Amino acid sequence: MKSIIVGTAGHIDHGKTALVKALTGIDADRLVEEKRRGITIDLGFAHMELPGANGETLRLGFVDVPGHERFVRNMLAGVGGIDLVLLVIAADESIKPQTREHFDILQLIGVQRGITVLTKSDAVDAETLDVVRLEVEEFLRGTFLEPPKSPIVAVSSLTGAGLENLKRAMVTATASVTPRDSHALARLPIDRVFTMKGFGTVVTGTLISGAIHKEEELEVFPTGLRVRVRGVQVHGHTADAAVAGQRTALNLAGASVEDLSRGMILAPPATFAATRRIDVKLRLLSSAPRPLQNRTRVHFHSHTMEEVAEVKLLGETQIAPGKSIFARLTLPRPALLLPGDRFILRQFSPVVTVGGGTVLDAAPIFPQTKKRGRANESPTAFAQLMQALESGSQDEILASRIMRRGQQGLSLVQAVAETGWTRGEITEFAATLAKKRQLMQTQDRMFTAQAYDLAQKSLLNAVSLFHEHDPLRPGMAKKELREEMTRAVEMAGELFEAALSSLVERKKLEGAVMREDEAESKKKIEEAFASAGLKVPALHEVLAGLTVDKVRAQKIVTLLLRDKILIKISDELVFHRAALEELRRLVVAQKLQHPKMDVAKFKELTGVSRKYAIPLLEYLDRERVTRRVGDAREIL
């Protein structure tokens, strides 16, 4: 069974809704006001089944749109998910403004298949019908609806004339519609929200990709609300699941109607991120009334959403009608958009469709505030990346996305969120790159081969610089090297580990980086002295308790002394800096009560033995905390 979405398009009163009713028996004008005024205001829905050419059943879901120029925004909310369009042109009126505008929109949105339907054939004579047919053929030349690839069918919804022809044409056209991918990650742009007695909150929409099952958990974008699918309906019937290409109704738990609205999108939880910035390929219609200036604000329509966006034409001041350009759009609120999504732009006044395009990147990472990102901000670098994202194969696109992350790499989770591809697909594209030796993979991050090489060079560099600056030190601690890499190039931890162990394995870094046990020893020495306070252990005792050899231990001590973490006050005595500072405070605090102090008093005050007291007092004299006066000390 093949499921596709058929959309109507065309000028007001040209017979779109009447045609849908003639085909399906369903009146898609559901609002009281629509019935009263005899026009369509908002989207309407219907469905039918047709026997396919090879005996399979074709399920057609219809989205009927309003033709009135004031309701183009509603039309735009419906056009996003359609696979096959019926471009409706009344034989007694021929091509009118919204015939053109809707047709522009269909082309910008990238609809691939359609049938042009000349309605109200009963209202004109054969000669008029022929003239209109010629006009329409001319209008369609060079487009996706050009005959004979796409037929023009004359019908009367009143008499039923031509309807069988139209159904046959629909069966043929449906056969050439590429089915939407039901194994892809699901996205359901919401077009209606309402409550149903006994059910609660219901949303409807065209499932544009993937599948949604009963009992599944979904995330609402952009709000992040989590909901549970209590029930699924497809074409008015309860189902276990809806698949891509189907009109879908979901009964949701966890959300009230106030939480949801047209424009929001349902997708798998914790998979995607909404964004306020998108990088796009944008085309201005030749019919646009004027060039589009940099930083213009426009109405932005994509899926069922509508926002005000600002257009940034990086490097250009304007774009002329009929031209295309890479640009960045900023939205006032985050939205869920993915590469490949189409959008429409309408100008502010008068509100008419002026252009549209394709999202190339919905996770732009530059301009960055960091210096390193600067190079990327140049319009040429931007255009290069856009070019690669626009016309590269899938593995090339993945390569570009990994490359721009540099030493940070791209995680699998990020790759899914950025592309909308499944983990399986990404793994497959990554394998292609790995085969070409363009990729280095850690457990869940991907780096380009260049980033990996560069990482190794940076490590070697940092270590040799370290030795140049500090020949005294036995080696650079791994932690120190790691910090250096975070500061200088923001190297991902996985890349650091991989590059380091490769260098050590190949003996490029042997002995250079301070081994773990050395770092450990350094910590032990420092701690031993810090906790001893003034009652310090003998140095040789501390050293004896270490795992490293004597020579290395001596070096570590030298280092601690040089950095003034340990302070030597006599040949035998070494103290931790903190202990001596504490002593200084203690002595100075005595000044008011006991401006003079002898050795006995000092011993009492500090609790140290004579062996320590004398050198400590001599140290304090040297530091000008005390001054020797006879046998006593004067506190300065």
Ligand SMILES: Nc1nc2c(ncn2[C@@H]2O[C@H](COP(=O)(O)OP(=O)(O)OP(=O)(O)O)[C@@H](O)[C@H]2O)c(=O)[nH]1
């Ligand atoms: N004679 C004749 N009248 C038709 C035919 N199809 C539609 N009409 C009439 O044309 C008028 C408009 O038809 P709709 O189907 O509402 O037109 P629409 O394109 O849906 O209009 P909007 O949704 O408002 O854009 C109605 O009065 C219909 O009865 C037809 O084949 N023959």
Ligand SMILES: [Mg+2]
């Ligand atoms: Mg209508």
